[in-house]
Amino acid sequence: MAKITAAEVNKLRKATGAGMMDCKKALVEAEGDFDQAIEILRKKGQKVAAKRADRESSEGAAIAKVNDDNTQGIVISLNCETDFVAKNDTFVKLATDLADLALGYDNKEDFLAASFGGMTVAEKLTEQTGVIGEKIEIGSFEKLNASFVGSYIHAGNKIATLVGLSANVDGAAEAAKDVAMQAAAMNPVALDEEGVDQSIIDKEIEIAKDQLREEGKPEEMLDKIAQGKLKRFFKDNTLVNQAFIKDSKQSVAQYVKSVDSSLEVTGFSRVALG
Numbered sequence: 001m002a003k004i005t006a007a008e009v010n011k012l013r014k015a016t017g018a019g020m021m022d023c024k025k026a027l028v029e030a031e032g033d034f035d036q037a038i039e040i041l042r043k044k045g046q047k048v049a050a051k052r053a054d055r056e057s058s059e060g061a062a063i064a065k066v067n068d069d070n071t072q073g074i075v076i077s078l079n080c081e082t083d084f085v086a087k088n089d090t091f092v093k094l095a096t097d098l099a100d101l102a103l104g105y106d107n108k109e110d111f112l113a114a115s116f117g118g119m120t121v122a123e124k125l126t127e128q129t130g131v132i133g134e135k136i137e138i139g140s141f142e143k144l145n146a147s148f149v150g151s152y153i154h155a156g157n158k159i160a161t162l163v164g165l166s167a168n169v170d171g172a173a174e175a176a177k178d179v180a181m182q183a184a185a186m187n188p189v190a191l192d193e194e195g196v197d198q199s200i201i202d203k204e205i206e207i208a209k210d211q212l213r214e215e216g217k218p219e220e221m222l223d224k225i226a227q228g229k230l231k232r233f234f235k236d237n238t239l240v241n242q243a244f245i246k247d248s249k250q251s252v253a254q255y256v257k258s259v260d261s262s263l264e265v266t267g268f269s270r271v272a273l274g
Contacts, residue, residue, distance in 0.1 A: 061095040063078070148168040188270075
């Protein structure tokens with residue numbers, strides 16, 4: 001049997017994140033072969049992943065990243081099963097490193113196939129499932145392109161947002177961050193009225209009509225009153241029409257125009273966990 005040194009165990013632990021005992025067992029089984037030991041740990045991860053495939057992974061870390069010239073952003077979530085794992089510094093660092101890599105890819109499939117530390121992202125997730133003992137996966141993957149992109153990550157990494165603006169003007173960075181914070185706090189369903197899914201509109205109209213019937217309003221008045229309630233829904237639930245959280249006397253759209261008269265919000269992405 002090959003003699004396994006503490007330095008070798010530590011090297012494998014740093015490479016994989018696995019526990020000291022797991023690393024030592026893998027090295028013993030591999031008779032000191034470092035690459036073979038990594039493969040053994042990876043296979044362990046595959047077994048754990050298979051056992052936990054049907055588990056819910058609603059906790060994790062949501063991370064938003066923007067490129068150097070602020071024209072492109074990515075927001076991803078690295079999902080796990082428990083809040084305990086989600087708060088672990090090593091887990092958050094992995095999520096952050098993966099988000100940095102994700103900036104270079106346009107879709108989740110290509111990202112999962114990308115190279116990360118000598119293996120694919122998908123293989124890394126499987127490996128970490130074995131290391132941590134929980135289902136680990138990429139939940140959300142959302143890309144945003146705009147003339148200026150800003151981001152915000154809420155404390156605890158439970159919510160991450162991106163906001164796109166129509167131009168890179170003086171004050172764009174602060175405005176984008178403010179609106180990204182708005183999107184995190186107020187959870188809009190769409191950018192504006194045109195972005196609201198028709199099924200949501202139909203549902204809101206039906207809810208309004210049901211409420212009006214319970215109040216005894218005449219049937220012939222329901223459509224007109226329901227449309228008024230729908231306008232209120234748009235005001236409360238679409239980003240540019242919401243009251244700006246830092247100054248409720250103006251809408252988000254009005255706030256952005258106060259920075260520059262031609263400036264508009266062109267898009268946003270929001271990812272939330274837990």
